[in-house]
Amino acid sequence: MSDVPPHGEADEIRRFWGRLGLPGLVDVHTHFMPERVLRKVWDYFDGVGPLTGGLEWPITYRRDEAERMALLRQFGVRAFTAMLYPHKPGMAPWLNGWAADFARRTPDCLHTSTLYPEPGVEAYVREAVEAGARVFKAHVQVGAYDPTDELLRPAWALLAEAGVPVVIHCGSGPARGKHTGPEPIARVLSAHPRLRLIVAHMGMPEYEDFLDLAERYEEVRLDTTMAFTDFAEELSPFPRRALPRLAALGDRILLGTDFPSIPYRYLHQLHALERLGLGDEWLRAVCHDNAARLFAL
Numbered sequence: 001m002s003d004v005p006p007h008g009e010a011d012e013i014r015r016f017w018g019r020l021g022l023p024g025l026v027d028v029h030t031h032f033m034p035e036r037v038l039r040k041v042w043d044y045f046d047g048v049g050p051l052t053g054g055l056e057w058p059i060t061y062r063r064d065e066a067e068r069m070a071l072l073r074q075f076g077v078r079a080f081t082a083m084l085y086p087h088k089p090g091m092a093p094w095l096n097g098w099a100a101d102f103a104r105r106t107p108d109c110l111h112t113s114t115l116y117p118e119p120g121v122e123a124y125v126r127e128a129v130e131a132g133a134r135v136f137k138a139h140v141q142v143g144a145y146d147p148t149d150e151l152l153r154p155a156w157a158l159l160a161e162a163g164v165p166v167v168i169h170c171g172s173g174p175a176r177g178k179h180t181g182p183e184p185i186a187r188v189l190s191a192h193p194r195l196r197l198i199v200a201h202m203g204m205p206e207y208e209d210f211l212d213l214a215e216r217y218e219e220v221r222l223d224t225t226m227a228f229t230d231f232a233e234e235l236s237p238f239p240r241r242a243l244p245r246l247a248a249l250g251d252r253i254l255l256g257t258d259f260p261s262i263p264y265r266y267l268h269q270l271h272a273l274e275r276l277g278l279g280d281e282w283l284r285a286v287c288h289d290n291a292a293r294l295f296a297l
């Protein structure tokens with residue numbers, strides 16, 4: 001697998017979406033962040049074995065930023081995000097400043113911002129939205145915060161009102177956090193039913209609970225990041241009985257990959273979706289059309 005030259009992989013990826021008649025892919029879950037933060041994230045995955053029951057997590061695309069962007073373009077990813085997230089107070093405004101600059105110099109990146117429960121969060125979320133943020137990232141596991149925290153309430157209300165989607169890592173994979181799982185998110189949604197949450201990783205491993213929420217709230221979507229891959233199936237298999245629910249929610253599932261921090265090739269995520277057997281129409285919606293509609297691309 002790792003001996004496939006990158007350009008060979010790019011050709012195969014282009015064949016994948018070309019066969020579907022798509023103009024390319026939209027990937028709502030890719031990571032770009034300040035270089036030293038990304039190095040720390042990679043260090044974390046280098047030592048993640050104990051969390052995954054000894055499963056190694058080698059970073060396939062450990063390249064510098066320009067090379068990583070070039071790869072996504074070679075793959076034909078028309079639009080992608082810069083998922084970044086704080087693990088402590090005071091960090092989000094700095095990350096948002098970096099991400100705004102990144103979006104300015106990267107026209108195919110959807111301007112991404114983040115947030116944390118802290119004084120001032122409403123003001124900097126408003127500032128980001130006014131500056132053109134198209135998507136937010138929230139990481140309940142790494143941030144170790146309660147998404148129902150009172151401090152976040154005005155920020156969720158603002159994002160719901162503005163219709164800006166929030167990719168939220170709220171499932172308990174690869175490791176349970178104090179506030180992960182569907183219950184806190186159900187409480188956020190009951191207070192903000194129009195909030196456009198995109199549940200990262202299909203809510204892994206609480207897949208069915210998060211499908212319940214998507215069925216209940218029409219603005220809730222899920223991203224495919226890492227789900228259905230050999231790696232995820234070994235750790236947290238997706239329940240086969242829920243496949244018909246994936247088919248029915250086909251207009252609210254969005255391609256996400258976790259590029260570049262993945263322990264396998266990008267193409268494998270696409271094959272993992274294809275082998276679900278839900279058909280070309282479903283693949284077209286998931287790999288491109290749903291996100292193109294959501295972000296008016």
Ligand SMILES: [Zn+2]
Nearest residue numbers: 029031083258
């Ligand atoms: Zn991610």
